[in-house]
Amino acid sequence: MKGKKTWYIIGAAVVLIFGGLALAKKMEWIGKVEPxxxxxxxxARGTIVEKVSASGKIQPEVEVKVSPDVSGEIVSLNVAEGDSVVAGQELLKIRPDNYVSLLARAEAQVNAQKAGSEQSKAVLAQSEARLSKAKIDFDRNDRLHKDKVISDSDFDQFQSAYIVAKQDLEAAKANVKAANFNVKSAEAAFKEAKTNLTKTTIYAPQSGIISKLNVELGERVVGTSQMAGTEMLRIANLNNMEVRVNVNENDITRVSLGDTVMIDVDAFSSSDRKFMGVVYEVASSANSSGTAAAVSNDAVTEFEVKIRVLRSSYADLIQGKLSYPLKPGMTASVEILTNRKSNILTVPLASVTTRELGAEKKSEGDKPSEDGAAVKTQDDANAERKRKENIREVVFVEEKGKVKQVEVKTGISDFEHIEIVSGLKDGQQIIAGPYATVAKKLNAGDLVKKKEEKKKSDK
Incomplete structure (x- = not known):
């Protein structure tokens, strides 16, 4: 009896303990989860202007690099950096002495070859006359030989003379052709020497401003006929300026010809001056960043975009005919306005995040290897692919103090807000932050409460 009584007491104590724990948990005396x-x-409804940001340099739309065709010393320099020039204006001269001598030598060679050509023609005429006489002698003696008037040895001499005369004629004709070719070659050399002499004077290929001058009077330059050549100067049309920027491959698909651009030039940042532009050229292939970048998987792929700066946006800064407020090489930041939508549903960017819908448990196919590391199977690869396919954009809303996960479809965005195409209604309350909480911590069913604003302490 005593043993039974002991077990009753133990059982009652256990029931009392578990009942107390259940009541305490229900009343949130213990195990309470802090929201x-x-x-x-x-x-809310609003307007979103989608932008692509980039930075680059101000450059003239047209800038010509001038290099000499011939080498030599600069003996005359008629322009300075910043000068205005017109097409055909003389810019500088290279010492012509050597090219004058080469021209005289080439001219003498042409005359010599022409004399040789006339001489070969005279030899040809002589060969024709000798062949004519040899043929007459051969024909006459051929009849006499047939009539047995002359011996075979005599006839053979006339026949041999006739054959030699024909060969001499062919040789004379070949010499005439060769002489003609020599004349043409000498004339080509003469023409080249004459052209090279004219190239010692450099003229402006277009009208514009000398934007860069790299040479001085007396300096020696190398012609492009030998290698890359010396870049002597640049002529630019500073009336039409552009910004050349590099746009990341993730953004380039949103940039189109004709897009409006807001341009912020560093030189005018103190006055908060903005310039207007328009996209007029988008590269069809990525920039070549060199061998090292090409072989690196981490290399950033970028495309060059050219933006024409509208002259009307800085017309008030132009003072005088030769006033150019935008200079080549100035640094500029741009915002390309790629899209604009008005009266659309918008939410803060921080309120939209991604979650995996229908998350799967870890595959049982993960088998530990001898060193304890997991061995990835084909099933794991398929599961990973499915996991990526199941990732959706979501927004969190609060219902009775708990989080509810709502799948949404988004559209364009700017730096603060993003368009909601479907999933939410105008005026609906959502959870907007903090960013780290929304992005990583919150899950469906979590308890939440409104964050209390910290009161400023009285001074």
């Missing part, structure tokens, strides 16, 4: 503090906002 996560969040910030709220409402879905």
């Amino acid at each position: 996560t503090e969040v910030e709220y906002t409402k879905v």
Whole structure:
């Protein structure tokens, strides 16, 4: 009896303990989960202007690099950097002495070859006359030989003379052709020498401003006929300026010809001056960044975009005919306005995040290897692919103090807001922050409460 009584007491104690724990948990005396503090906002209608940001340099739309065709010393320099020039204006001269001598030598060679050509023609005429006489002698003696008037040895001499005369004629004709070719070659050399002499004077290929002058009077330059050549100067049309920027491959698909651009030039940043532009050229292939970048998987792929700066946006800064407020090489930041939508549902960017819908448990196919590391199977690869396919954009809303996960479809965005195409309604309250909480911590079913604003302490 005593043993039974002991077991009754133990059983009653166990029931009392578990009942007390259940009651304490229900009343949240123990195991209470603290709600996560969040910030709220409402879905609202607004306007979003999608932008692509980039930076680059101000450059003239047209800038010509001038290099000499011939080498030599600069003996005359008629321009300075910043000068205005017109097409055909003489810019500088290279010492012509050597090219004058080469021209005289080439001219003498032409005359010599022409004399040789006339001499070969005279030899040809002589060969024709000798062949004519040899043929007459051969024909006469051929008849006499047939009539047995002359011996075979005599006839053979006339026949041999006739054959030699024909060969001499062919040789004379070949010499005439060769002489003609020599004349043409000498004339080509003469023409080249004459052209090279004219190239010692450099003229402006177009009208514009001397934007860069790299040479001085007396300096020696190398012609492009030998190698790359010396870049002596640049002529630019500073009336039409552009910004050349590099746009990341993730953004280039949103940039189109004719897009409006806001341009911020560093030189005018103190006055908060903005310039207007328009996209007029988008590269069809990525920039070549060199061998090292090409072989690196981490290399950034970028495309060059050319933006024409509208002259009307800085017309008030132009003072005088030769006033150019935008200089080549100035640094500029641009915002390309790629899209604009008005009266659309918008939410803060921080309120939209991604979650995996229908998350799967870890595959049982993961088998530990001898060193304890997991061995990845084909099933794991398929599961990983499915996991990526199941990732969706979501927004969190609060219902009775708990988080509800709502899948949404988004559209364009700017730096603060993003368009909601479907999933939410105008005026609906959503969780907007903090960013780290929304992006990583919150999950469906979590308890949340409104984050209390910190009161400023009285001074």
